[in-house]
Amino acid sequence: MPFLGQDWRSPGWSWIKTEDGWKRFEFDGDEFERDSNFNLQLINVDNQEMYTENCEYSVEKTQKEEYNNTTRTQYFYKEKWIYVHKESTKERHGYCTLGEAFNRLDFSSAIQDIRRFNYVVRLLQLIAKSELTSLSGAAQKNYFNILEKIVAKVLEDQHNPRIIRELLEDLSSTLCILIGRFVLVGNMNTWINRLENILLWQQQLMNLHIKQEFGTGLTLSDLPLHMQNNILCRFSDAWDIINLGQLTPTLRVLTEDPHLWKKLCKYHFKEKMLCHLIVSESGHIDWKLMFFALQKYYPKKEQYADTLQFCRHCSILFWKDFQLALLFKDSGHPCTANDPGSCFVPISPQHFIDLFRF
Template sequence: MSFYLPQLFQLIARSQLTSLSGAAQKNYFNILEKIVRKVLEDHYNPRLVKELLQDLSSTLHSLTIHVGRCVLVGNVNIWLCRLETIVKWQQELNNMQIPKQMYTGLSFNDLPLYMQNKILCKLSDACDIINLGQATPTLHVLSENRTLWKKLCQFHFSDKPFCRNLGLTRADNVDWKLMYFTLQKHYPMKEQYGDTLHFCKHCSILFWKDFGHPCTANDPDSCLMPISPQHFIDLFKF
């Protein structure tokens, strides 16, 4: 499952639910159920879906209980039932047991330290780095490396205003981990997805990058424009 879809659904949960038609709302929850079932089946990245369900639960509580009247399409009892379903999904994800994998060959801990460090440097999600650092004392030391957090700051924030000199900073006393979480409060992180939607300006169609499409342009690559989840939502605004 691409990270794109949970991110798209999270944006809808935060601000777009009231603009969905009844049919769109029904499709939203049908697809969401498939996402949850997929995560429960293959245990792939449950954290993203947990965050999505938390945002959706908070939004629905506000709209159906605290607003004073329902601003969503359909009977309020339907949405209260959906809230109960979300709580059930959250409980299932929290109780999910990831089976221990049995390997007889080379393990991650058997790799040389420089290779383990290179792998950590390829991660772009701070939560993944912190969680991996809790696995062993050695990984904890590697996960606290200043250079690792400096690269993470450069990756996510070097193109932002007032942050363009991050790569030039050579001071030895900078706490780059603290710097990362400080910047995170003020700037959005760079988006990364397993697969992304693209728009072909020549053919005027949307398609997944990994699947491509039979473009008739002389230079198809020059016609492509990546579509972020927020941009995808904006396409439907009039």
């Protein structure tokens, strides 16, 4: 019967193998005096080799820890799909958490895709508002690594600075509350440094100046007023219209036009939603205030160019590569359904979080 417990030879003693089995080696005084030179030489050699091995191991361990802290946390997560299991089975023990899903799915590459950028930013914003404490320490570290990449990308290409400012504002407000309650995972000094980085990023985004490209082509101001008005009617975000009105006096007059906001109200909302009219002091309907009031009571449906997909047949959450799907009929994960396309459901950022609430 094999021995399953601790080593019976008692680690810490020196043992030698004899014909009768293993015996503990004990130094005898006479023997030690007779072979003192040989023994001391042998011990010194062994200690030197052991010391050299320990030094090499320490250097290797330090290099490995440094690699994990600097490189692996930023570029290790490259999986395109994960299995979402909510209970223990014979095949799998435990359940999939929000932090595990956030770590394993490839969000670092997703922010480089213009179709997935807004989706990832909205997910980070929802996590910052209510789910930050539910993430593990590794997931929180990955969260801030991705956030740092997003800020660097916005500062470089100068796209979508407003939504990143909103994300940082929500995150800083949450951290100020959580730091005061001492409920965060890890060293408090680390969280204070992260909060300082967020404040620094906010300052950099506030000081961001959009570079104007001078060329021979037409600009928005060169177009006729009725064409500028038609362009403003097709903006999906009302705050973009208000920000655009701060550029020139002509655009300000166009963005304050009541007919523009009336068109926006009737385009984005149904007739039955227009029952609560907001009347100004002059007795006219204030369509601008009415638009923001309707937007508050009837928030618009979130639309994204590309989202995470969930396979109801396999219970797998994955990024779908549409190019591979067209060329090789690859569904994005090892699906076993006869008709994989009928099992896919797009997952919104809020639905992504709800998947991991048990």
